[in-house]
Amino acid sequence: MSDAAKKLLSGIALLLIGGAAIGWIYGRPDTGLLVAALLALVWQVRQLLSFDRSLRTDNFDDFRVGEGIWEQMFSRFRFERDRAARRKQAYRELLKEIRKSTNAMPDGAVILTEENEIVTCNRAAKALAGLKRKKDRGQRVDNILRDPGLTKLLQADDKSETVEIASPVGDGKWLNCRVVPYGADQKLLLLRDVTERMRLSKMRRDFVANASHELRSPLTVINGYLDALSDDEQIPPGWAKPVEQMQGQAKRMRKILGELLELSRLEGSSTVKEEEPIDVVALFENAQQAFEGHANLADIVVNADSKARLRGSAAEIETVIVNLLSNAARFTPTDGTITLTWRSGPDGADLIVSDTGEGIDPEFVPRLTERFFRVDKGRSREDGGTGLGLAIVKHVLARHDAELTITSEPGEGSEFCCSFPTSRVVVSPLVALS
């Protein structure tokens, strides 16, 4: 108990005792007690009213009659009030600084609620995406930036994905959007200007496509003459072998150019447009037939575990199968086996090409899908590989939302597994029956 409280209690006690004593002298102790109690009540009520008045008028000089515990309470209140005001000021300054720094950010940032409603955004978001801080508060962000890609991104569970959308302000500008969840149920939408990057990568793609295209026409002429020469029986006998080799190399060059063009086409758009249900097993059998009859070929076994269909482009999936199969065929000895497996489960479906060939050194596995990467420089060039097959496979799979996993044991064989998500798999029994 504080001193002031003790003083207050003892003061009241003294007053009451005093009142009772004076009453006792006059023979009326109860009246004396009552008068003393009333006096104490009046005194306290007066201070209470004064306290209330000075709080209301905010004028501390009004609080004149205060003493003891009232004065203490009053100064405590004053102290807390000043402290709160100082704190508020400090927070305000801090908020200003934070807002200043977010406004200075070159990337747009939009704070969203769980329902994708805009809470606030920084200056860059206004400039890049034409958002209005006051007017758009509470609006769903995909109502203002109405790009179907962004809507899909906001609904997606995978928060590592990004999407490029055309900026609504400024023609030809591209924004890269990314959603980062934070706090309990808030999200941050980050917008970055990628116009320049998009332009550069388009330039690179166009260059590769144009260069391949331009190289093709002179090659056609060379090919034509080489064909004519090889059919000509009058050429000196010493030239037959060189002509044949030239023909072989020209053919290889044409194949590389064709695959480069194919790659730049695949890179052009990020997802596949066709969505027909593909019978993967039928594609397996086609590929098997195409390869049978080649000399020095290992056994090809088709292992159809699933009747599920795959949604996507049949032509592209066929390219994947043929590329993986021809790789396997090149590295598997005649007495080995190549297995083509199609299986589906609750997590999606897998297309697997495995072989019992020589396998790949684990240190090279991550680099296999690079363009023109070769494990054994001399050898794969001789047997007709272009060095682009797995790059094409990777791009086709990316267009089908699939992933390529390569597992290999040197001397045991390798397994190329393409995992497709459930959204790409059709398991309808009707389709399977037809």
Next chain:
Amino acid sequence: MEASELTGHISRRFDKDIEDLRNNVLAMGGLVESQLSQAIAAIVSGDSELGLQVAKDDYKVNNLEVTIDEECGRILATRAPAASDLRLIVAIIKTITDLERIGDEAEKIGFLASKLAAMDRPADSYRELKTLGNHVAHMVRDAMNAFARLDIEEAWETVQEDERVDEEYEAIQRQCITFMMEDPRSIKRVMNVTWCARSLERIGDHAKNICEYVIYMVQGRDVRHTLGSEATGSETSE
């Protein structure tokens, strides 16, 4: 009327129905916008594949129109909305019709783009169509923004923008006639260009209509066929 005022009914479900409806209309708007910009890109870059893709994807817009239309009917029947809610539903029913038409025009442009891609290309690769197209795409975007923000000022600006689109269309028309007179062999190609311009001009009209529905929805007055002569705040409407 503010966007936030659309909610606050005693029935929470009604709030949600209306909010979902609005979101669907805006999603449809987004789809139409992207169809339109792709159709324009197909003309400018001479990409026949892209053009055909746009033509093929029109069914998505049509499906959305049917879904939203059904939902509007359901709300009218079960909730019997009044005042601003009723205006909202009426405006939405009209807006989706115009959006669907814009989708149809985009389909047409995509188809024409694939035809044009197979023909000779002029040196400027249809710059005038690109300009008109961008102008119109801006109008559609502003119209949908006005719808989302219930912003009548933006709506009015867009309504007035239509006159400039008409002027540009007129200019392209004249240019095309000149080309055809100069070289009758180009008539086939230039006719297609004319059709494209015509479609773009129609899209501008549809965007203008949508803005008029926004004004109706917010202020409750009908500004159709008043040629945009009156200012935002004038009281002359009947």
